[in-house]
Every structure is written in structure tokens, then in C-alpha cells.
Amino acid sequence: MPAVPGPEEHTGMSTVRPPLPPFTAETAAQKVQAAEDAWNTRDPERVASAYTPDSIWRNREEFLSGREEIRAFLTRKWAKEHDYALRKQLWAFTDDRIAVRFQYEWHDESGQWWRSHGNELWEFAADGLMRRREAGINDLPIGEAERSVFGPRGDGER
Template structure:
């Protein structure tokens, strides 16, 4: 199995890889998202450190069970060789109806086959009012004409 685009990344291929990752996460399909990672991929996400696709899929199932109406935007920050750095923000509500916005940075390392071998995430979040939401597209892929993080001032 492989996932284009492949390293080493140029700006266009790095941007494309970031959009593919955003689209995958916005699908909220843990089994499909886990396939973008190497079988032995290593993560750091808050205080969890999943290793391998099975743990990644289980992590995503738990995460998305509690993050309702979640919408995410990722933006390329930097790239070199087989590594990409992104910044991102996502909005979600919990089962009580409280909305949150989370901001973060991720450092990604890819294997030659284009699968992600390592993901190091740094994330913080805070409650927001529903009226302060900025991500309003229907659940699923962000429309191409929806503003990105920079255009939204995030």
C-alpha cells in the first residue's frame, strides 16, 4: 500500500498532502484515516501515545465519539524532504452543547511509500460560544471556497 504524493515534497505536493489529511480527518472515518499511517506509526497527541494502526483507529473512535459536529482546517507551515509541519484549528461541541475551538501544530514524518510514520501534535483548546464559530460547512470535506486559517485570521 502507498499514498501519493511521495517524499521528498515540493511546495505543491506538500500542500496537496496537507489537504488530503484534512479531508481524511473531516470524513470522521477512523478505519479509513488509520490507513494513511504506516502499520507501526507513532503518535503523540495530548497525553496519549498511540502506536500502530489499531491503536490509532481506537484513539480516533474515542476522540470523535466525544467531539460532535467537528470541523477541521489544516494549513501547511513548512516542509523539507520527508517532513511536513502544519498548523490547524478545529471546532466541535460536546454532548452538553458546549462548543470548543482547538488550535495546534503537527510535525509529520513520512515513509518512502507516502504513509505517515510519525505524528507529533501539540494542541490547546478553549470553550467558545456557538455564535463565535467560524467553521460552518456541512459535516464532511471543507468546500474549496471556504476560507482557510489565514483568511479567517486564525
């Protein structure tokens, strides 16, 4: 039996990012958890590497194309959104697409806490890299006592 590839495997000139389409309920859930884990690092380079070099994004009212624009966007995002902590949940999937519900919390420079929530639609290339991301997001100001998301998930929450 061949070895199961790690989170990222380089084969020749391309990067393979398992799990690969076509997705099952199990592999779609793994893909969602891997995305949550990566985003919770707040590392623009790590997160951007999960997208195809020509990936297309819609994030709120912003339209992005390619890893460089994604990386720059994420750098700006996490410079503004302090103590960012995210939860994603699988909503639905098909062979090469996944729908996700999410919620994250963060505070701005003034100390105001925010809960941002919404939906994402993902489409994947055969190598497991995301080639399209559509995100609708709403922000709600909250008090610190209303927070419910604190850092990455612990092992018992997976």
C-alpha cells in the first residue's frame, strides 16, 4: 500500500495538497479542518500556498486573482484583525466543491471585539489546491464577555 501523503507533497513541478477530489464526507471534513488550522496560524504564506497560482477569490466586496494578491490581502487582514480565532464547519460537498459555514472573532486597534460570520464556496483543482473561493461575510460588534472562539481548536474539539 502506498504511503499516505502528508499535508503537502511536492511531485515534479506541482504541489499536491491532500485530500484530493473527488471528496467523500470524510475527506471534505478533513479539508475544512486543514483550512481552519492553517488560517488560525495567521501566516499569509502558509495560507496562500493552499491556492492555485491563478486562484480567483471574492472576499466581501474585494475580488482577488492569484497567490500574490491573496498573500497581500491576508497580510493586510491580519494586521487589522488582532487575536483572530476561526471555526469552520462543513456545510455540503460534491466531487470538487465544498461549502463551509464559518465564524471568527477578533479585535481592532481600539479594543472593540468583532464576530465575523458567513459562508464560503470552494472549488478545487485535481491536485487539491483551491482554484476558486467565494466568501460572504458579516461583522457584528460584540463585548469581550460575549466571545465564544478562543484560539485554535483543542484536540478534544475536533
